[in-house]
Amino acid sequence: MPDAYVADDPAGAFPLVQLLTPEGERVSHADYAYDGDDDTIRGLFRDLVLSRRIDFEAHALQRHGELGLWAPALGQEAAQIGSGRALLPQDFAFPTYREHGVALCRGVDPALLLGLFRGVELGGWDPAEHGFALYSIVIGAQTLHATGYAMGLTLDGEVGRNDPERDAAVIAYFGDGATSQGDVNEAFDWAAVFNAPVVFFCQNNQYAISASTERNTRGPIAQRAGGFGFDGIRVDGNDVLACHAVTTAAMQKARSGEGPTLIEAYTYRMGAHTTSDDPTRYRDSSEVETWKLKDPIERVKRYLLTQGTPQEFFDELDVEADELGKHLRETCKSLPDPDLAALFDHVYVDGSTELEEQKAQYVAFRDSLEPEGSES
Amino acid sequence: MSTKMPLGKGLNAGLRAAMEADDKVLILGEDVGKLGGVFRITDGLQKDFGESRVIDAPLAESGIVGTAVGLAFRGYRPVLEIQFDGFVYPAYDQIVSQVAKLHFRSQGRVKMPIVIRIPFGGGIGAVEHHSESPEAQFALTAGLKVVSCSNANDAYWMIQQAIASDDPVVFMEPKRRYWDQGEVDTDSEPLPLHASKVVRAGTDATLIAYGPMVKTCLESAEAAAEEGTSVEVIDLRTLSPLDLAPVFESVRRTGHAIVVHEASQTLGLGAEISSRITESCFYSLEAPVIRVTGYDLPYPPSRVEEEFLPGLDRVLEAVDRSLAY
Numbered sequence: 001m002p003d004a005y006v007a008d009d010p011a012g013a014f015p016l017v018q019l020l021t022p023e024g025e026r027v028s029h030a031d032y033a034y035d036g037d038d039d040t041i042r043g044l045f046r047d048l049v050l051s052r053r054i055d056f057e058a059h060a061l062q063r064h065g066e067l068g069l070w071a072p073a074l075g076q077e078a079a080q081i082g083s084g085r086a087l088l089p090q091d092f093a094f095p096t097y098r099e100h101g102v103a104l105c106r107g108v109d110p111a112l113l114l115g116l117f118r119g120v121e122l123g124g125w126d127p128a129e130h131g132f133a134l135y136s137i138v139i140g141a142q143t144l145h146a147t148g149y150a151m152g153l154t155l156d157g158e159v160g161r162n163d164p165e166r167d168a169a170v171i172a173y174f175g176d177g178a179t180s181q182g183d184v185n186e187a188f189d190w191a192a193v194f195n196a197p198v199v200f201f202c203q204n205n206q207y208a209i210s211a212s213t214e215r216n217t218r219g220p221i222a223q224r225a226g227g228f229g230f231d232g233i234r235v236d237g238n239d240v241l242a243c244h245a246v247t248t249a250a251m252q253k254a255r256s257g258e259g260p261t262l263i264e265a266y267t268y269r270m271g272a273h274t275t276s277d278d279p280t281r282y283r284d285s286s287e288v289e290t291w292k293l294k295d296p297i298e299r300v301k302r303y304l305l306t307q308g309t310p311q312e313f314f315d316e317l318d319v320e321a322d323e324l325g326k327h328l329r330e331t332c333k334s335l336p337d338p339d340l341a342a343l344f345d346h347v348y349v350d351g352s353t354e355l356e357e358q359k360a361q362y363v364a365f366r367d368s369l370e371p372e373g374s375e376s
Numbered sequence: 377m378s379t380k381m382p383l384g385k386g387l388n389a390g391l392r393a394a395m396e397a398d399d400k401v402l403i404l405g406e407d408v409g410k411l412g413g414v415f416r417i418t419d420g421l422q423k424d425f426g427e428s429r430v431i432d433a434p435l436a437e438s439g440i441v442g443t444a445v446g447l448a449f450r451g452y453r454p455v456l457e458i459q460f461d462g463f464v465y466p467a468y469d470q471i472v473s474q475v476a477k478l479h480f481r482s483q484g485r486v487k488m489p490i491v492i493r494i495p496f497g498g499g500i501g502a503v504e505h506h507s508e509s510p511e512a513q514f515a516l517t518a519g520l521k522v523v524s525c526s527n528a529n530d531a532y533w534m535i536q537q538a539i540a541s542d543d544p545v546v547f548m549e550p551k552r553r554y555w556d557q558g559e560v561d562t563d564s565e566p567l568p569l570h571a572s573k574v575v576r577a578g579t580d581a582t583l584i585a586y587g588p589m590v591k592t593c594l595e596s597a598e599a600a601a602e603e604g605t606s607v608e609v610i611d612l613r614t615l616s617p618l619d620l621a622p623v624f625e626s627v628r629r630t631g632h633a634i635v636v637h638e639a640s641q642t643l644g645l646g647a648e649i650s651s652r653i654t655e656s657c658f659y660s661l662e663a664p665v666i667r668v669t670g671y672d673l674p675y676p677p678s679r680v681e682e683e684f685l686p687g688l689d690r691v692l693e694a695v696d697r698s699l700a701y
Binding site: 094121123128134138141143144145146147148150151152153170182186190193343345346348349350353355 | 445
């Protein structure tokens with residue numbers, strides 16, 4: 001297997017599942033197969049291209065001062081789209097702050113992702129409507145939320161009915177750095193103890209800001225699951241077909257009541273951690289160049305071209321991506337600043353007399369500063 | 377109907393009533409099942425409601441609170457037992473960064489109706505980390521509500537009200553008073569959860585306390601009465617939000633205010649209450665507001681805890697000092 005050698009696993013105990021090589025060749029695997037046809041692969045390609053465009057536009061908006069920050073997902077599109085498209089409507093995803101591609105798969109308007117980074121929102125969408133929790137910034141905290149939600153699915157009898165239309169599961173996203181967090185290890189433990197229908201999807205993008213994976217963990221991350229009593233699997237995170245196949249299988253296993261799975265999607269963060277970061281200080285450009293050759297989008301394009309996909313498909317997709325970019329730029333600039341007075345109303349469901357007093361004080365003070373129009 | 381029972385049994389009966397009223401109420405904590413919790417507060421509940429509603433948790437406090445967040449997303453109303461005050465800190469991030477903020481972060485779309493029960497305070501001769509009073513750390517956190525009961529009747533009603541609240545409530549239980557008997561009236565309409573209460577009327581000075589110190593203050597007031605001093609005692613009951621209207625009304629009459637708590641003095645609730653009394657009752661005060669609290673030490677070895685904790689003599693000394701001002 002050309003792309004299987006990974007430095008932390010010289011014995012090959014956790015070979016990467018790969019179904020599409022960087023050269024765009026379909027390869028078979030003993031346990032996993034992509035279950036779609038070329039049309040669905042074109043659908044995945046569309047998602048990959050659009051998610052990269054979200055990233056491109058958001059990055060540009062940050063550079064133009066329209067966003068305070070952006071966390072690029074460049075290079076991780078296959079891991080996100082492959083896993084995101086393996087989810088069913090009744091499933092629920094708990095993301096980090098970098099899951100822009102998954103958000104796209106869950107039907108969240110990509111423009112709503114910008115609110116958090118523009119500083120006008122702390123969330124931006126309805127988690128229940130999309131089966132997609134709000135972005136979580138504290139590293140790893142959301143893996144426990146996912147596990148609890150999965151325990152709730154079990155309590156509600158939403159698991160193991162042999163009903164593919166209704167059986168549900170949860171997916172928790174996190175990165176290689178998060179595997180050092182206590183919460184993530186607690187989530188693994190709880191999920192195993194309660195046989196929770198949750199898939200732990202770790203995008204090992206090789207860096208926790210500046211700390212390479214070996215500064216956070218030794219040995220394949222996928223190996224971690226075994227110690228907790230469930231299966232771990234390592235997949236080529238730049239191969240959208242493999243990510244889709246592996247996640248589909250793991251989610252189905254969870255929905256069937258057979259418990260959790262850890263998926264380590266082996267990938268690479270091509271961009272900075274965030275727009276405030278400078279990766280040239282901690283990694284060699286040669287490393288980045290090596291990973292460019294494994295680009296998650298290019299390999300699908302090569303495959304689709306060899307399959308005779310007409311040029312119009314790619315041209316139309318470019319137009320769609322341009323429209324998405326325009327939508328993002330226009331919506332971003334029109335996102336209203338929050339009204340501080342209104343924020344007092346969201347601290348509690350039942351309110352608080354103390355907050356009501358402070359709100360009244362704030363509003364009175366604010367109003368005292370405003371010029372009286374008729375007399376100015 | 378009125379029944380005499382210990383405070384801990386009042387909590388148990390309140391939990392039972394809440395579980396009977398709403399099948400979305402779950403209990404989650406360490407040793408809460410067969411054992412009934414280390415203080416037996418959940419005694420018998422797993423037997424009657426089953427293992428899916430009274431869940432023995434792995435030994436991981438962040439996991440208890442973190443999974444409760446997910447259960448709340450799913451529509452459950454988890455009631456969490458943190459075994460001892462000093463063990464809540466591994467869960468501090470989940471409480472402060474997640475439970476407290478999700479309603480705000482989601483602009484009201486996500487509710488976190490979670491109750492975090494914490495047996496708190498000293499006086500039981502325990503080892504380290506079993507006698508602390510961390511309530512101020514939660515009361516200062518926007519998005520949390522914090523209450524503390526001081527007697528069996530409040531225990532019975534307040535735990536039910538906390539569970540019915542759509543906001544997260546940190547429920548501070550005065551562990552040294554678990555065995556104190558009191559009348560529980562299971563029929564009468566209770567006070568609202570976030571209401572303070574005058575528990576002893578007086579005219580000369582006002583003692584303000586909550587949780588375990590309410591009894592200490594009542595005993596102090598009794599002793600003061602024997603010496604001819606009439607002391608009013610207010611049980612705050614709610615620490616966030618504070619309900620200080622009864623306090624202001626009292627202090628305007630007495631002119632003397634003394635706040636009593638086990639927690640350390642600096643930046644404790646006494647500081648906030650003192651500040652608010654000064655803001656609202658400035659012209660009525662005959663003396664500065666006095667605080668009688670634990671000292672600014674890590675909780676000491678238990679053989680000196682009675683000297684560390686506010687007791688009757690320290691409270692009476694403070695009353696005298698205020699009246700002599």
